[in-house]
Amino acid sequence: MNRFVYVLLLILVSIVLSCRHIEVTERVADIPRHEWSKKTPAVVEMDITDTATYELYLLVRHTQQYRYNNLVARVAIQDTASHTLASFKVNASLVTASGKWAGNTIDDLYDHRIRLHTRVALKKNRYRFSISQLMKDDPLPFILNAGIGLQKITEKQP
Known part of the structure; x- marks a missing residue:
């Protein structure tokens, strides 16, 4: 019985130690009339409260009709100050x-959170993220939202 209690305790401690807090910030912009014009980028602003390196994610929502x-x-x-830090x-x-x-997916809507494998070092500040579509269609139909997600990089992440 003692052995069982020790094994159970070891499993519980392992589970607790393996859990870690992941800080993610996400913002999306609505695409007017669900037609994304090349002249109108999706713009989101984020306040960064912690100077660190962040992994970027592209957030996209579209309908099933997206071709x-x-x-x-x-x-x-x-x-x-409108200085471009990265593009x-x-x-x-x-x-x-x-x-x-x-x-x-929810009904005929699809939400994507796409890891861009791009890391950026950001200081405590407000940042403006601009996403412009470069597809051949202008406007690009059936896109509802576009935005950015930021995940703070910790020492333990690959």
């Missing part, structure tokens, strides 16, 4: 290897 399996966009990051092109896949929509 492409990807989204090509440009992401730009500016500080409060890069993204080609984000919206489907799984089997060709089905990836992400979370």
Whole structure:
């Protein structure tokens, strides 16, 4: 019986130690009339309260009628003085290897949280994230929202 209690205690301690707090901040912008014009980027602002390095995520919501399996966009990051800190092109896949929509679904809406494998060092400040669509359609129909997610990098993350 003592052995069982020790094993159970060891399992519980392992579970508690393996849990860690992940800080994620996300903001999305609505796309007017669900038609994303190349001239009108999706813009979100975020207040960063902790100077650190952050992993970037692209957030996209579209309907089932969206006709492409990807989204090509440009992401730009500016500080409060309108200095561009980073700008890069993204080609984000919206489907799984089997060709089905990836992400979370509710009825005919699909939410994607796409890791961009881009890390940025941000200081405590307010930042402006601008996402411009670079697809061949202008306007790009059936896109409801676009935005950015930030996850604070901790020492233990790969």
